[in-house]
Amino acid sequence: MALKDSIAWYHFSAPKNFYPLAGKVIPWFWGLTIALLLVGLYLSFFVAPTDYKQGESYRIIYIHVPAAWMSMLIYLVMAIYAIIGLAWKVRLADMMASALAPTGAMFTFLALWTGAFWGKPTWGTYWVWDARLTSELILLFLYIGFISLQSAIDDPRRAAKASGLLAIVGVINLPIIYFSVQWWNTLHQGASVSPTMAPKMATIMLTTMLIMTFAFWMYTIVIVLMRVRRIILERERQTSWVMELFGAEASGEKDEKGERK
Amino acid sequence: MSDGVLTSGRQRGLFAAWRAMLVRDLTLAMRRRADVLTSLFFFVIVVSLFPLGVSPEMAVLRGIAPGVIWVAALLATMLSLGRMFADDHQDGSLEQTLLLPHPLSMLVLGKVLAHWLVSGLPLVLLSPLLGMQLGLEGEAIGLLMVTLLLGTPVLSLIGATGAALTLGVRGGGVLVSLLVLPLYIPVLIFGTGAVDAGISGMDYEGHLSLLGAFLVMALLTTPLATAAALRISVE
Numbered sequence A: 001m002a003l004k005d006s007i008a009w010y011h012f013s014a015p016k017n018f019y020p021l022a023g024k025v026i027p028w029f030w031g032l033t034i035a036l037l038l039v040g041l042y043l044s045f046f047v048a049p050t051d052y053k054q055g056e057s058y059r060i061i062y063i064h065v066p067a068a069w070m071s072m073l074i075y076l077v078m079a080i081y082a083i084i085g086l087a088w089k090v091r092l093a094d095m096m097a098s099a100l101a102p103t104g105a106m107f108t109f110l111a112l113w114t115g116a117f118w119g120k121p122t123w124g125t126y127w128v129w130d131a132r133l134t135s136e137l138i139l140l141f142l143y144i145g146f147i148s149l150q151s152a153i154d155d156p157r158r159a160a161k162a163s164g165l166l167a168i169v170g171v172i173n174l175p176i177i178y179f180s181v182q183w184w185n186t187l188h189q190g191a192s193v194s195p196t197m198a199p200k201m202a203t204i205m206l207t208t209m210l211i212m213t214f215a216f217w218m219y220t221i222v223i224v225l226m227r228v229r230r231i232i233l234e235r236e237r238q239t240s241w242v243m244e245l246f247g248a249e250a251s252g253e254k255d256e257k258g259e260r261k
Numbered sequence B: 001m002s003d004g005v006l007t008s009g010r011q012r013g014l015f016a017a018w019r020a021m022l023v024r025d026l027t028l029a030m031r032r033r034a035d036v037l038t039s040l041f042f043f044v045i046v047v048s049l050f051p052l053g054v055s056p057e058m059a060v061l062r063g064i065a066p067g068v069i070w071v072a073a074l075l076a077t078m079l080s081l082g083r084m085f086a087d088d089h090q091d092g093s094l095e096q097t098l099l100l101p102h103p104l105s106m107l108v109l110g111k112v113l114a115h116w117l118v119s120g121l122p123l124v125l126l127s128p129l130l131g132m133q134l135g136l137e138g139e140a141i142g143l144l145m146v147t148l149l150l151g152t153p154v155l156s157l158i159g160a161t162g163a164a165l166t167l168g169v170r171g172g173g174v175l176v177s178l179l180v181l182p183l184y185i186p187v188l189i190f191g192t193g194a195v196d197a198g199i200s201g202m203d204y205e206g207h208l209s210l211l212g213a214f215l216v217m218a219l220l221t222t223p224l225a226t227a228a229a230l231r232i233s234v235e
Helices: A002-012 A015-047 A056-088 A091-123 A131-152 A156-189 A203-235 A240-250 A255-260 B002-031 B033-053 B058-081 B083-091 B093-099 B104-133 B138-165 B172-199 B205-234
Strands: none
Touching (some): A015 A056, A015 A091, A056 A156, A056 A203, A091 A131, A091 A156, A091 A203, A131 B172, A156 B205, B002 B033, B002 B104, B033 B058, B033 B104, B058 B083, B083 B093, B083 B205, B093 B104, B104 B205, B138 B172, B138 B205, B172 B205
């Protein structure tokens, strides 16, 4: 049984076999994303109670907190894929790492943006040099560094290796940066505003937040699978299976041009 | 027996290679003194812009002095990172270095030390002058020098990894700052933090200990990352 499983694992780590598998599961994850998003948004707008201190404006945390969680989770997953890609030379892992980065950057930006919108009515300012905000901003810089290094190198294999190494260096540094920023903050600002939520959160609020997190998670899977399929096609365009795939669809030798039309 | 002889011979060889790398890089830097002086003057000019841009009031300047000098040191280090491997890469000597029988990370350490001696140490030596310009006094200036002495080697070490990753890459000069500056943040925080704490009469030993810890950690880990990055870039 275990042997069988491991064979399937190796089987699908080949881009050629992963491409159709990803294509098959994408609709299912789309379904999950939309269902969770509908339920989550309904709960967050109509069911979750109004906060007694912050009023209605607090409801943006149902986007904000899941986005912030996802931004950190994605960086971690990206670094794990980078390690797998560098250590075992699994091409698919490199492709997954590069497919994850834009979505991670998007969630980081979303977390910062919604945080600013939440901060204005709650703290009276869009931006505070608070430890969490600052670390989230630095996380955005790390994502941008990863993406720009990857796009600056023309050779895709070298680009994958170099950016993978950068992701690993970044993930080692993240906790150091986080704790430094936290200490810096307590030294500079004392106890001013803090984005920590009320310690006792209503169960419905927590449930809603978790549902939204799972919605974002499923969305990430969908988008990353779609993006990785594109990356597979782009990097494997010289191989016979890609030519066959598009040969069958466009019924011509000029697969790329035929596909675009 | 013969194995032991071989090992000690190897080790002596490693040290000789390490020293040769250091001397070579220092000689090259001394032959192109203008490059070194450029980043040093850059450091001075950036610091001098702040009184013009912010305020000539000594009280204001004293408050921002540690941060200004540290940020300028960060930028000046950044400016000189391109030199670390680019010339060697261009004339092919980097590939020869990779072929040596010695651990690449040790040779990298020699190059980084040369880089620090040429572009980090002068910043440390120049900082008292700039500190006085910005109104810092005795103890604070000494503290500033100590933090820079502990911190600038970390900047060179981390910067080496960034320089190796962007070797021969389009727009590598700008890219390296994007990669490396976020990683410099902890050093900046504790470097300026120590001086600020010293000025306001608080305990600064914790900051210095952390800076020292960063230095040790960077010494242990970044040469390995830099060596890996060099192999990726050159292969």
